[in-house]
Amino acid sequence: MTDKNIVLAFSGGLDTSFCIPYLRERGWAVHTVFADTGGVDAEERAYIEVRAAELGAASHVTVDGGPAIWEGFVKPFVMAGEGYQGQYPLLVSDRYLIVDAALKRAAELGTNAIAHGCTGMGNDQVRFDLAVKAAGDYQIVAPIREIQKEHTQTRAYEQAYLEERGFEVRAKQKSYTINENLLGVTLSGGEIDRWETPGEGARGWCKPRAEWPAAPLRVTLTFSKGEAVALDGQQMAGAALLAKLNGLFAEYGVGRGMYTGDTTIGLKGRIIYEAPGLAALLAAHRALEEAVLTKHQNRFKPEVARKWVELVYEGFYNDPLKADLEAFLASSQRCVNGEVVLETQGAKVDAVAVRSPHLLNAKGATYAQSADWGVEEAEGFIRLFGMSSTLWAEINKN
Numbered sequence: 001m002t003d004k005n006i007v008l009a010f011s012g013g014l015d016t017s018f019c020i021p022y023l024r025e026r027g028w029a030v031h032t033v034f035a036d037t038g039g040v041d042a043e044e045r046a047y048i049e050v051r052a053a054e055l056g057a058a059s060h061v062t063v064d065g066g067p068a069i070w071e072g073f074v075k076p077f078v079m080a081g082e083g084y085q086g087q088y089p090l091l092v093s094d095r096y097l098i099v100d101a102a103l104k105r106a107a108e109l110g111t112n113a114i115a116h117g118c119t120g121m122g123n124d125q126v127r128f129d130l131a132v133k134a135a136g137d138y139q140i141v142a143p144i145r146e147i148q149k150e151h152t153q154t155r156a157y158e159q160a161y162l163e164e165r166g167f168e169v170r171a172k173q174k175s176y177t178i179n180e181n182l183l184g185v186t187l188s189g190g191e192i193d194r195w196e197t198p199g200e201g202a203r204g205w206c207k208p209r210a211e212w213p214a215a216p217l218r219v220t221l222t223f224s225k226g227e228a229v230a231l232d233g234q235q236m237a238g239a240a241l242l243a244k245l246n247g248l249f250a251e252y253g254v255g256r257g258m259y260t261g262d263t264t265i266g267l268k269g270r271i272i273y274e275a276p277g278l279a280a281l282l283a284a285h286r287a288l289e290e291a292v293l294t295k296h297q298n299r300f301k302p303e304v305a306r307k308w309v310e311l312v313y314e315g316f317y318n319d320p321l322k323a324d325l326e327a328f329l330a331s332s333q334r335c336v337n338g339e340v341v342l343e344t345q346g347a348k349v350d351a352v353a354v355r356s357p358h359l360l361n362a363k364g365a366t367y368a369q370s371a372d373w374g375v376e377e378a379e380g381f382i383r384l385f386g387m388s389s390t391l392w393a394e395i396n397k398n
Contacts, residue, residue, distance in 0.1 A: 005029050006113035006141060007106045009098050009128070010060070012048035014169065015117035015144050018158040020055040021165055022143045023115060029058040031109060035101040037065035037094035038182025038243065055167060063101040066239030069094055069182055073312070074242060078281050079226045079329045079336075080305035081289065084313045088259040089275045089282075094181045095124055096317040099131040106138070113139045119154070120145040123264040126315040134318035176202055182242055184255065184275030192270055198258075205250040206274045212252050212346040219248065220341050221284045226333025228281055245277035252346045255279030264314045280349050284340035287351030292335050292358040304328050 006023060010016045010032035023030045032052040036045060045062060052060040073093045083089050102114055114132050118125035125142065132138050144154065151157040159169050176189040185204030192198055200208075222230035231241050249255060255276035263269040290298055308325045316322060338356025342349050364372025371378075383390075 004113070005031060005058070005109045005111040006115050007031050007033055007102045007109065007111065008057075008115040009102045009117070010034050010048065010052055010057075011117070012044075012051045013117070014155060014158055014162075015119070017051060017055055017167070017169075018161060019115055019117050019143045020052070020057055021162070021167070022147075023141065024056050028113070028115075028141075030056065030115070031105060032057040032060045033063060033098075033102050033105045034060070035063045035065040035094070035098040037069050037097060038239070039180035061105060063104075065094065065097045065101065066182055066243075067237070068097045068100065070238035070242065072097055072100075074183070074238060074278070074281075075227055076308065076326050076329055077312075078228070078278075078285050079333055080308050081282060081286055082302060082305035082309050084309050085259075085261040087257065087261065088271075088273060088313075089184065089255075089278045090309065090312055091179070091181065091183045091186050091273055091275060092124065092127070093312055093317075094183065095127045096131050096312075099128055099135075103132070103135050103138075112137060113141060115141040115143065117144055118142060120148050121265075123269075123313075123315075126264050127317070130315040131317055178204060180204065182239060182246075183278060184246070184273060186274075187272040188270070192272060195270060198272055202272055204272075204274045205246065206253045206256040206276060207251055209253065209346065216343055216345045217248060217252055218341060218343045218352075219245075219280075220339055221281070222339050223285065223288055224337055226285065226289070226330075226336040228284070242277045242281070245280045249276035249280050249344065249349065250274070252276075252344045254344055254347065254349050256347075280342055283349045283351055284342050285336070287354050288338055288340050288356060289333075289336050291354050292338070292356055292360060293332065294360070297332055301329075301332055 004027050006028040008016065008019055008023065008030050011034065020030050020032070034045070034048050040048070049060055049062065073090070073096070077090060077093070106112065106114060116125075116128045118128055125145065129140055132140055147157060148154055162169050176187045176192065179186045187202050187204060190199065190202070192202060220232050221228050222233070228238070228241055229235055231244060236244065255278065256272070256274045258270070258272050260268065260270045293301070304325050308322060308329070311317070311319055311322045335358040337358060338354065340351050341353035343352045344350070362372070
């Protein structure tokens with residue numbers, strides 16, 4: 001018995017399975033927490049609980065991370081409306097909610113020791129460590145990083161370590177590393193890592209072209225202050241709404257892309273991602289927002305959004321600047337109310353209709369059709385608006 005309690009963010013995979021006996025042999029009582037952020041079914045959840053017990057966990061809890069991931073990430077992300085480097089929809093952001101669940105369990109146990117199974121080569125270690133450090137004075141233990149100081153073939157070492165102690169290792173021989181949660185799917189490994197054309201097996205939820213339904217899909221999303229609150233007139237909790245959109249739009253291959261860009265640790269990264277629900281939310285929100293915000297709001301807001309996305313991607317989820325930016329985002333959404341009709345025939349999604357009491361329509365004018373001002377007024381506006389450039393051209397003629 002020991003009074004050295006440590007909370008381990010546990011997924012049931014090889015890395016976190018290795019962590020339990022490794023930590024126990026160093027005198028820790030290991031309390032596992034699985035934050036279910038939408039990437040597993042009931043059978044897998046049950047396996048994770050059994051796995052923790054057989055490996056010797058002192059206790060195990062499963063936390064429903066759906067509501068937290070909606071409130072803590074999806075709402076501000078959709079309000080921001082930008083992917084990382086204009087592409088990636090931050091599908092790794094469930095890591096912060098996993099940390100929150102681990103910290104809550106640590107408080108219940110009265111310990112300040114937190115463990116995770118991140119490697120020393122990836123971005124997740126930055127997100128985990130910075131999120132924990134921002135919460136207070138905690139001891140962070142990272143067993144995989146520790147063994148990487150002595151072993152280069154880390155996963156082979158972990159597997160042998162477990163088998164030598166009588167613990168079976170699931171034979172999940174895959175060509176790709178696949179991560180799933182409520183936000184979507186990411187795939188890496190194999191030819192993706194080699195910067196080659198991805199194979200047919202590099203696919204998650206999104207159906208290939210040959211399997212798209214023949215009839216187009218059309219849905220209506222209702223927004224209140226920038227947050228999606230209903231689907232086809234039915235009010236739904238955010239996490240359930242996103243899960244429903246994932247299922248609908250994945251059938252049409254919506255939201256699939258390849259991200260290549262700069263990682264937090266300085267390397268170039270390359271992954272395939274699939275985020276059908278987020279793609280639908282972003283398309284609907286942008287169409288509504290662009291119609292109800294002023295020109296100056298629409299021009300300035302992307303600058304705030306890009307900074308918010310950078311902070312979240314790079315591990316600064318709890319930096320005060322992120323909260324400051326979210327205050328601006330929330331203020332910008334006070335008139336983002338209404339309905340948007342989305343349609344897809346496959347691959348991309350379009351906002352085909354927008355309805356809102358806040359649409360900035362001029363009563364007496366329609367773009368390129370009719371106006372309630374005279375020709376002289378138009379000509380005068382053009383003359384004054386272009387004065388600087390016109391003067392330069394006149395004065396500097398050769």
